[in-house]
Amino acid sequence: MGIEEIAKKYALINAIKFDGKASLKAVIGKVMAEVKGDAKEIVKIVREVVEEINKLSIEEQKKIAEKLGIEINEEKKKKEIKLPPLPDARKGEVVTRFPPEPNGYLHIGHAKAAVIDYEYARMYDGIFILRFDDTNPVNEKKEFYDAQKEDLKWLGIEWDKEYRTSDNLPKHYELAKELLERGCAYICTCSEEEIRKNRRLGKECACRNRKEQPWDEFFKMKEGEAVLRLKGDMKSQNTAMRDPILFRIIDHPHPIHGTRFRVWPTYDFYGAIEDSLSGITHPFRTKEYELRDEVYFYILDCLDLRKPHLMEFSRLSIKGMPVSKRKLKPLVEKKLVWGWDDPRLPTLRGLARRGILAEAIKEFVLLQGISKSESVVVFENLEAVNRKLLDGMAKRLFFVPEPVKVIVENAPEREAVLKYHPSINMGERKVETKGMFYIPASDASKFEKGSKFRLKDLYNVVVLEKNDVIKGEYAGDELLQIPKIQWVTEEHYEMEVVIPLLPFKNGEFDENSLKITKGYVEKNIDEIKHGEIVQFERFGFVRIEKDGKTRGIKAHD
Ligand code: ATP
Numbered sequence: 407m408g409i410e411e412i413a414k415k416y417a418l419i420n421a422i423k424f425d426g427k428a429s430l431k432a433v434i435g436k437v438m439a440e441v442k443g444d445a446k447e448i449v450k451i452v453r454e455v456v457e458e459i460n461k462l463s464i465e466e467q468k469k470i471a472e473k474l475g476i477e478i479n480e481e482k483k484k485k486e487i488k489l490p491p492l493p494d495a496r497k498g499e500v501v502t503r504f505p506p507e508p509n510g511y512l513h514i515g516h517a518k519a520a521v522i523d524y525e526y527a528r529m530y531d532g533i534f535i536l537r538f539d540d541t542n543p544v545n546e547k548k549e550f551y552d553a554q555k556e557d558l559k560w561l562g563i564e565w566d567k568e569y570r571t572s573d574n575l576p577k578h579y580e581l582a583k584e585l586l587e588r589g590c591a592y593i594c595t596c597s598e599e600e601i602r603k604n605r606r607l608g609k610e611c612a613c614r615n616r617k618e619q620p621w622d623e624f625f626k627m628k629e630g631e632a633v634l635r636l637k638g639d640m641k642s643q644n645t646a647m648r649d650p651i652l653f654r655i656i657d658h659p660h661p662i663h664g665t666r667f668r669v670w671p672t673y674d675f676y677g678a679i680e681d682s683l684s685g686i687t688h689p690f691r692t693k694e695y696e697l698r699d700e701v702y703f704y705i706l707d708c709l710d711l712r713k714p715h716l717m718e719f720s721r722l723s724i725k726g727m728p729v730s731k732r733k734l735k736p737l738v739e740k741k742l743v744w745g746w747d748d749p750r751l752p753t754l755r756g757l758a759r760r761g762i763l764a765e766a767i768k769e770f771v772l773l774q775g776i777s778k779s780e781s782v783v784v785f786e787n788l789e790a791v792n793r794k795l796l797d798g799m800a801k802r803l804f805f806v807p808e809p810v811k812v813i814v815e816n817a818p819e820r821e822a823v824l825k826y827h828p829s830i831n832m833g834e835r836k837v838e839t840k841g842m843f844y845i846p847a848s849d850a851s852k853f854e855k856g857s858k859f860r861l862k863d864l865y866n867v868v869v870l871e872k873n874d875v876i877k878g879e880y881a882g883d884e885l886l887q888i889p890k891i892q893w894v895t896e897e898h899y900e901m902e903v904v905i906p907l908l909p910f911k912n913g914e915f916d917e918n919s920l921k922i923t924k925g926y927v928e929k930n931i932d933e934i935k936h937g938e939i940v941q942f943e944r945f946g947f948v949r950i951e952k953d954g955k956t957r958g959i960k961a962h963d
């Protein structure tokens with residue numbers, strides 16, 4: 407597009423937005439961001455175009471815009487992905503929660519839950535609660551509470567209220583006692599094996615029908631000696647209802663409460679109780695809890711507590727990636743990966759480290775939506791969303807993997823002026839060239855004597871001789887249909903780029919899932935900040951790390 411066309415586009419967009427009168431200043435700003443050249447000249451052209459457009463009526467402007475295929479609501483078009491409405495929901499009255507267990511770092515599956523919970527609260531001007539379900543002291547660590555909060559903030563999620571389930575244990579005890587008194591629960595001293603066997607057979611045990619069920623007694627027992635069970639229905643078709651365990655004894659210090667508690671509720675109990683007492687209207691759970699919904703409502707019924715509207719969505723799975731703390735933890739503990747932030751992992755930290763944007767994660771999980779159908783998605787889907795976002799914000803640079811030397815005869819000495827982005831004004835850099843370059847081995851291997859290629863944004867070269875080094879000759883500036891190859895001169899740095907692949911192959915951890923490519927990068931990498939994501943042309947998007955030596959981590963092509 408020429409300057410005039412670009413000016414016309416922005417003049418029309420601006421005019422239609424502001425009652426038929428485009429602002430010269432606004433249009434100049436837009437045009438300048440897109441085209442380069444003499445500023446005076448640009449202003450002159452834009453002024454003429456804006457004057458023309460402003461002479462027209464808004465109807466005429468709209469007609470022209472339509473004819474030219476100009477999208478007026480371009481800014482608004484940055485589409486908000488819509489979640490379907492919630493059942494039984496009124497504005498101002500929706501309360502949702504995200505309930506992580508502080509036993510590891512958050513992954514993209516948690517992001518799905520957190521984003522959906524958070525977005526629904528926002529959609530209904532409701533309240534979003536962050537609740538730490540910290541009721542298994544064996545797994546939980548203090549560091550994870552803060553780490554999970556940091557990760558949520560990174561995602562752009564804000565909560566209205568935050569609390570720990572463990573702080574409410576005294577209330578849980580009260581309710582447990584009430585369950586016992588109402589004959590809805592019992593203390594069971596059967597072994598784990600017996601419990602399992604009776605469940606299978608649909609058989610009640612003697613503990614169930616004991617008259618005396620003193621709650622205080624339970625506290626005197628040893629770990630493993632007794633559990634508190636719901637009096638459900640041992641013959642129920644739904645095996646979850648066959649007297650599920652509500653409390654167990656765990657002698658292990660808790661990261662917050664130390665040894666204050668040793669009787670801990672199970673998810674069946676605290677999940678229902680907390681959702682109800684904290685006023686959650688629409689608690690989301692993943693689909694695998696479906697069978698436990700009956701237990702959830704049964705407990706609340708026994709205690710005459712308010713019943714929320716349970717919602718579900720499918721668990722997020724990604725092919726070749728473990729989206730589960732249970733599977734991630736051993737990889738970290740056995741040191742098979744760098745840590746929780748290993749770029750192969752779908753933890754938020756791992757994804758961030760390889761240059762996946764928080765915005766991309768949000769958009770990706772909202773695209774999955776709240777469908778219940780189980781589907782394994784491929785990582786490429788997330789890459790596609792990320793690429794679209796990065797494309798308009800990443801500077802482009804030259805990195806030459808596995809470099810091969812090229813000597814060009816009759817090379818004009820030039821100062822190449824390379825734009826950091828072809829269509830968005832991100833500035834430019836200058837590179838002095840003489841007659842020596844490096845290009846990627848993968849390109850060099852395809853050449854033979856007589857092949858022509860173009861050093862990108864510089865000039866053409868014809869190959870004269872090909873050995874370890876390529877000898878070529880300057881072959882003009884004309885743009886031809888030949889490969890355009892990124893290059894560096896003798897002024898370069900050596901650099902490594904880490905390429906994360908899928909950590910699992912055929913269900914097993916793949917030792918070779920981290921590849922390293924060595925190459926040369928142009929010295930302008932000095933301009934790039936630690937943590938910045940750039941696009942190495944014809945190589946891919948790479949996040950640059952500069953703690954100690956400079957290296958790259960590839961996000962994707
Ligand atoms: P993990 O196996 O990763 O530990 P979890 O469900 O035990 O999973 P929690 O910390 O208890 O982990 O989960 C907090 C919330 O995140 C829960 O509401 C859970 O439903 C949701 N969640 C966890 N993993 C996924 C996933 N893969 N897809 C969607 N939601 C998930």
Ligand code: MG
Nearest residue numbers: 506507539731
């Ligand atoms: Mg859990």
